[in-house]
Amino acid sequence: MLFRFFSPALVAMLLASCGNDVAVVSKERAMRGGASTGTTGNHYTARGPYTTAHPSPSVIAAGHQKRKDKHGMPYYSNERVRHVRTTAYTCSESDHLEYGSMNAAGTPLRYSSNVISAAADWSVYPIGTTFRIKGMKPLFVVDDYGSALVGTNTIDIYTPSKSHMRAWGRRNVEISVVRWGSYARSAELLSGRTGHSHCRQMYTSIKRKVNSGQATVMR
Known part of the structure; x- marks a missing residue:
C-alpha cells in the first residue's frame, strides 16, 4: 500500500480496474488443483473458484514444535x-x-492464471518472495503488505472482487517458497514510511534480522 493520497478522479479510475463480481472462467479453471493436476492421495478444500490441497x-506436525503467533x-x-x-x-x-x-x-496488483499478488x-x-500453494497452479508473489498482517505469519491473497475474496475466506494451507525476496528492497521502501507504526515495526524487524545475519540465511 502506498502512503499518499490520490485525486478522486484517479481513485475512480484505479477502482474501475479492480473488476466487478463476475466469473473469470478461464482463470478459475486454471487455478483449480486436484485431479486436473494429476495429483493423487490428497484431500482438497474447494470454495468458489479456489481449490487448495x-x-x-x-x-502440520513440524509446526507444532514451534513458537506461535497470535493466530x-x-x-x-x-x-x-x-x-x-x-x-x-480486494482493491474495492x-x-x-x-x-x-x-x-x-x-506497481499494479497481479491476478492471472500464472501469477497472483x-x-x-x-x-x-x-x-x-515467491511461493506456491499446495493444490494450486499459479505462482504467488509478495508485493504488498497490510497493518493487520504485521507480527504474524499470515499471508493475504489478492483477489479481483469481493465475491472472490469471500470464496477464499480464511484457510490454512501448505506453501513452498520458491525464492526469497529482498530485505534490502523492503527496507528501502519502508524507510520513508516509518511514521506509520506498522511500517516502523516491519522496518525495525528487518534491520534486526540483517544485523544478526539471519537475513543472509534465507536465500
Missing part, C-alpha cells in the same frame, strides 16, 4: 515448506480504495 500431516500458527526461521494461515483481500474494500489496484511497491509482513516474507 490440505497441508501434509508431516508439515496460533507457527513462526518459522528459514524453512521453505510451511503451514500458513491465509486470508484474502473500503480500506484499500485510496490505493486502487496498486500495491505497496507502486499477495500481501504479508515484509520482515517475514520480504518483497519479491
Whole structure:
C-alpha cells in the first residue's frame, strides 16, 4: 500500500480496474488443483473458484514444535515448506480504495492464471518472495503488505472482487517458497514510511534480522 493520497478522479479510475463480481472462467479453471493436476492421495478444500490441497500431516506436525503467533500458527526461521494461515483481500474494500489496484511497491496488483499478488509482513516474507500453494497452479508473489498482517505469519491473497475474496475466506494451507525476496528492497521502501507504526515495526524487524545475519540465511 502506498502512503499518499490520490485525486478522486484517479481513485475512480484505479477502482474501475479492480473488476466487478463476475466469473473469470478461464482463470478459475486454471487455478483449480486436484485431479486436473494429476495429483493423487490428497484431500482438497474447494470454495468458489479456489481449490487448495490440505497441508501434509508431516508439515502440520513440524509446526507444532514451534513458537506461535497470535493466530496460533507457527513462526518459522528459514524453512521453505510451511503451514500458513491465509486470508484474502480486494482493491474495492473500503480500506484499500485510496490505493486502487496498486500495491505497496507502486506497481499494479497481479491476478492471472500464472501469477497472483499477495500481501504479508515484509520482515517475514520480504518483497519479491515467491511461493506456491499446495493444490494450486499459479505462482504467488509478495508485493504488498497490510497493518493487520504485521507480527504474524499470515499471508493475504489478492483477489479481483469481493465475491472472490469471500470464496477464499480464511484457510490454512501448505506453501513452498520458491525464492526469497529482498530485505534490502523492503527496507528501502519502508524507510520513508516509518511514521506509520506498522511500517516502523516491519522496518525495525528487518534491520534486526540483517544485523544478526539471519537475513543472509534465507536465500
